[in-house]
Amino acid sequence: MAFDFRDLAAPVSVAPMAGGPSTPDLAAAGTNAGGLGFVAAGYLSADAFAERLSAATRLTSGPVGANLFVPQPSAGAAEAIDAYAAELAADARRYGAELGEPRVDDDAWQGKLEVLLDVRPAVASFTFGLPDAEEIGRLRGAGITVAGTVTTLAEARLAADRGVDVLVAQGPGAGGHRGTFDATARPSEEPLDDLLAGIVAALDLPVVAAGGLMTAADIARVRAAGAVAAQLGTAFLLADEAGSSPVHRSALTSPEFTETVVTKAFSGRYARGLHNRFVDDHEAGAPFGYPQVHYLTSPLRAAAVRAGDPHGVNVWAGTGFRLAEPAPVAAIIEKLTGG
Numbered sequence: 001m002a003f004d005f006r007d008l009a010a011p012v013s014v015a016p017m018a019g020g021p022s023t024p025d026l027a028a029a030g031t032n033a034g035g036l037g038f039v040a041a042g043y044l045s046a047d048a049f050a051e052r053l054s055a056a057t058r059l060t061s062g063p064v065g066a067n068l069f070v071p072q073p074s075a076g077a078a079e080a081i082d083a084y085a086a087e088l089a090a091d092a093r094r095y096g097a098e099l100g101e102p103r104v105d106d107d108a109w110q111g112k113l114e115v116l117l118d119v120r121p122a123v124a125s126f127t128f129g130l131p132d133a134e135e136i137g138r139l140r141g142a143g144i145t146v147a148g149t150v151t152t153l154a155e156a157r158l159a160a161d162r163g164v165d166v167l168v169a170q171g172p173g174a175g176g177h178r179g180t181f182d183a184t185a186r187p188s189e190e191p192l193d194d195l196l197a198g199i200v201a202a203l204d205l206p207v208v209a210a211g212g213l214m215t216a217a218d219i220a221r222v223r224a225a226g227a228v229a230a231q232l233g234t235a236f237l238l239a240d241e242a243g244s245s246p247v248h249r250s251a252l253t254s255p256e257f258t259e260t261v262v263t264k265a266f267s268g269r270y271a272r273g274l275h276n277r278f279v280d281d282h283e284a285g286a287p288f289g290y291p292q293v294h295y296l297t298s299p300l301r302a303a304a305v306r307a308g309d310p311h312g313v314n315v316w317a318g319t320g321f322r323l324a325e326p327a328p329v330a331a332i333i334e335k336l337t338g339g
């Protein structure tokens with residue numbers, strides 16, 4: 001039977017969070033608490049993704065979600081990326097690191113689709129664009145509910161036309177990368193409530209709301225506006241089961257950081273994180289160019305994490321980060337659903 005968000009005991013998704021925070025434990029704990037936990041495939045090999053997804057499904061008898069980055073046409077001009085590499089040389093010296101090779105790849109797209117068709121999670125969600133209609137048809141034919149992340153009504157219409165089952169409406173407060181289909185567009189700043197209202201009025205698909213939601217009142221508000229569930233990432237970054245790095249955890253609670261900012265300095269694609277020195281130093285010079293810029297800065301970011309320096313790494317966080325609390329996932333979900 002196809003998965004329906006309306007059947008969840010707790011109308012909460014534990015968002016996919018690639019790059020460390022998403023662990024099989026985090027996903028399974030979200031599901032075991034009555035919500036829907038997600039395994040993030042982004043940046044992993046297809047084999048590593050298969051292992052994590054299988055591990056999550058072993059840790060719960062309930063539904064599990066999986067999330068993939070959709071490959072996009074490369075947006076980076078080689079000269080602009082070379083110029084950025086020159087700008088980053090001083091940072092490399094600071095950390096005693098080499099810059100990475102600014103390569104282009106598709107994040108193992110085909111291999112990860114095969115993993116989905118093999119393991120068959122209840123839900124497969126996508127960000128940065130959409131699978132093609134044939135791919136969506138294969139996933140649906142395997143009994144997988146297909147969800148598309150959208151940041152505008154126009155993207156929501158494209159996703160509906162393409163044949164997705166569910167829309168994840170991601171507003172501007174969201175932590176991490178924006179799902180914006182056009183990787184070279186400044187992401188929409190339309191408030192989540194307006195985006196949600198527009199989609200609910202225009203399209204006859206279930207909508208999950210995401211971005212800046214941190215409290216039971218936030219979730220009640222988006223549900224009253226027609227969302228079938230809320231997807232929260234930042235609220236779970238300090239969860240016991242999350243794989244967030246020690247640097248990420250301590251920065252989120254440090255009084256030194258007072259605001260988040262949308263930046264392409266780390267990856268060549270807009271994402272929201274804590275406003276730190278790397279953003280101040282490099283936002284102006286950073287070109288579009290995902291995933292090349294992601295790979296270029298990767299060793300610098302890894303070195304900053306090893307050095308315990310929150311100013312040299314992307315500390316992804318949504319606008320509500322001050323309300324994130326360390327606790328088991330079950331306790332966080334209970335508080336969020338008024339239990």
Ligand SMILES: Cc1cc2nc3c(=O)[nH]c(=O)nc-3n(C[C@H](O)[C@H](O)[C@H](O)COP(=O)(O)O)c2cc1C
Nearest residue numbers: 015017018127174175176211212232233234316318
């Ligand atoms: C650290 C981090 C990593 C993220 N990674 C992904 C990802 O791999 N795939 C995805 O679709 N969304 C990703 N997101 C975005 C979430 O799905 C969601 O839209 C966002 O967390 C909602 O906003 P909030 O952080 O304010 O709750 C990430 C968010 C964060 C904070």
